[in-house]
Amino acid sequence: MNYNMDIWSLMARERQRVFLLALCLLSLSLARAQEGPVIRSEVDTTNIRIGEQIRFTVRVEADTTAQVIFPEGQTFAPLETVEALKTDTTIRDGRMELIKTYALTQFDSGNYLLPTQRIEVDGAGFFTDSLRIAVGDVAVDTTAQKLYDIKASREVEAPPMRLWPWLLGLAVLALIGGGVYYFFFREKPLTEEEQEALLPPYERAMLNLKKLEESPYLIQDAFKPYYTELTGIVRSYLEEEIEVDALESTTDQLITKLEIMRDAGKLNLEPGTLIQFQKILQTADLVKFARSRPEMKQAEADREAIRNIVERTHEAIPEPTEEELLQQEAYREALEAEKRKKRLRIAGISLAGVLVLGFVGAVSLYGFQTVKESIFGSPSKSLLEGEWIASSYGYPPILLETPEVLLRQEVPEERLIKAGIQDMDVFMFSDPGAGVSIFARSMAFADREKEPDFAQNVEEVLTQMEAQGAKNLITKQEEYETKSGVKGLKVFGSGRFTLPDSDEQHEGEYTILIFGGKGFMQQIILSWRTDNTYNEATIERILENLDVKLSV
Structure with missing residues (x-):
């Protein structure tokens, strides 16, 4: 019985020792983890000659999660930074060691103080030690190398600049640019015919009817040209405004097409208007083909009737839908783009032609080699004239x-x-x-x-x-x-x-x-x-x- 109690007592003491040992190890780990960063710096030498380099090394030991920022740029003045090497990182026992090396130099002799450098660790600043660096002169053996006074500067006349090739080139370019602008890009004033052609179909038809009213046809008893022009005005208007084939249709065919459009709801015309229009077209056919001679009052009345028909047709056309307006706008934009492309093509061809003619003329006057050197330059010419x-x-x-x-x-x-x-x-x-x-x-x-x-x-x-x-x-x-x-x-x-x-x-x-x-x-x-x-x-x-x- 006593023997068993000794065994249990021994086991309890052993477990207590293991627990205490583990507790100590844990305390040491926590203490090391909570240890702050350690900053050390060193140089490979404190004595150099002019132009030689020293290696300045900074070592930072910190926690693996720490954020470390080393100095950048020319922070080592009066010494000059030649190169900042990449940072070397080593992790050991849960700690991180960063090594940063800088190559520094100085080109004047003397004693210089390498200033302290700020190392930032997790936002906190730590500073390195300052060091004294001695920079010595390079020994020169004046007995083996003779020394001479600095030579005085000499005035050298600049080579004369030949302006005529530049002036000729500028004149040719100005002439070409002016010609291209005048013939292709200048806003030209529109003629009366062009201005009328840009009017909407309704306004153009009313303007032509006004001109017909002021014409001398009826005074001269010229009924055939009068009725020819009268029917041509209304037929052109119908073809443009309601997109019906009016110019190439006979009287009956045209009336039939208008009736179909009216029945389809595309043209809101009264039946009496179409009957009146048909009578005027038939009278015009008699005048043009049967040499009929209506009275002057009848001709004037037919003109006024055509005016009314144009007005009623214009009013009877349904308003275009938003989709139709968009299609018309897209069509106009495409048309303008095509016109611009055409102008650019013409301008490009004209410019190429002018350049070719100018090149041929310059070659004939000055020779190919001179023209080539004026355009592309010449290494030999640059040497001579530099x-x-x-x-x-x-x-x-x-x-x-x-x-x-x-x-x-x-x-x-x-x-x-x-x-x-x-x-x-x-x-x-x-x-x-x-x-x-x-x-x-x-x-x-x-x-x-x-x-x-x-x-x-x-x-x-x-x-x-x-x-x-x-x-x-x-x-x-x-x-x-x-x-x-x-x-x-x-x-x-x-x-x-x-x-x-x-x-x-x-x-x-x-x-x-x-x-x-x-x-x-x-x-x-x-x-x-x-x-x-x-x-x-x-x-x-x-x-x-x-x-x-x-x-x-």
């Missing part, structure tokens, strides 16, 4: 005036060492559209007493041109003198050259200019297409202003 740039390139300097600035080209240092060259500056500009290429190279030999070998250099250039696809090269050479009196070697000629990034070849010319003295050599290579006159003028201008300095 704003030119005068600058010096390399050391010893080569002075050039070119349509565009020449860009420096990188030269592998091992090639310089192998060729016995201490320093070499290479500059180049190429416009494949215009077919113009400009190359300038200035080099200083490692042996300051070495004389340049012009012939060998020319051979190397020609070999390189052939390796790049040049064929049928014709070579000439002569002495060349710059505008300042510096003498050198000029090698020039023609050939077929391959366009960049293409297998297509074109006819072209080239010029190689070489200058030099003890310890240095300067080289200028010009090549251009010869299928237009603008390239020739461009090369001439470059050669006229080219100069070199021979002092090392």
Whole structure:
């Protein structure tokens, strides 16, 4: 009995320990869940040189449901933000860790304070520590790299602007626009016949009866034209107003059609009106075909009777339904749209014709190439007539005036060492559209007493041109003198050259200019297409202003 009681007592104590342990674990979890966010920041270095970058990292540890907002934009002034990397997220033990890294830099030397940054977590603001960043200068070896004064700016005259092509084009466009407006879009005054044609059928019929009353037919005993016009007025009115085939019907046929419309309820006319109308039509038939001559009073009475018939018919027509009115409106809109389309088609055809005639006339006067360049432009023309740039390139300097600035080209240092060259500056500009290429190279030999070998250099250039696809090269050479009196070697000629990034070849010319003295050599290579006159003028201008300095 005592043995059983000890077992039950031991089991109760064990359950109590398990309960207490679970309670502790739960308390720790709740405490950790209720723990606030933790913000840490760091940089990979506090010392950089001008233009180098530092990595500023912010770490935020918070609950997985927290909303965290990092700073954006240029909030790191005086440091500049180069890039903000994507946020890295890690979840561990029910907590979330966010890592945000910024790349920062500065282009002026000095000591800068990286300001505190505000991190927003669930609407509450938390701030990082401020840090001191030192930015040092880049060391320059002035003994190996010579320094020179900044060159003074030079005034360059703008190329004269040729206004006549623009004035001619504006005049032609104004003439075309005026013609199109006058003939197709101008509101033309309507003639009397057009104004009458626009009147409603009833008003037009009454107007024509008034004109018939004022006509000299009855005075001249011209009963046939009088009755012909009288019946024509009423027949035209009936055909338009009640849409009955009246002009092509005989008297009996017309009366029968009107009776059918009256019986169908489409025309509310009294029987006496139709009988009177039939008598007038029969009298008109006798006058027109049997040469009958009624009295003048009878003719006047018949005209007044027709007037009454028109009025009664107009009054007897039922009012159109809303559906019929909509159909009429849709028809009128469709008709107007068709008229507009017709006018636009005529205007388009006329405009195309004028443009074709103008183009043919301009080609006959100025030539196809000039007209083409005026309309579509020309890369060669743009180069020649653009704003030119005068600058010096390399050391010893080569002075050039070119349509565009020449860009420096990188030269592998091992090639310089192998060729016995201490320093070499290479500059180049190429416009494949215009077919113009400009190359300038200035080099200083490692042996300051070495004389340049012009012939060998020319051979190397020609070999390189052939390796790049040049064929049928014709070579000439002569002495060349710059505008300042510096003498050198000029090698020039023609050939077929391959366009960049293409297998297509074109006819072209080239010029190689070489200058030099003890310890240095300067080289200028010009090549251009010869299928237009603008390239020739461009090369001439470059050669006229080219100069070199021979002092090392």
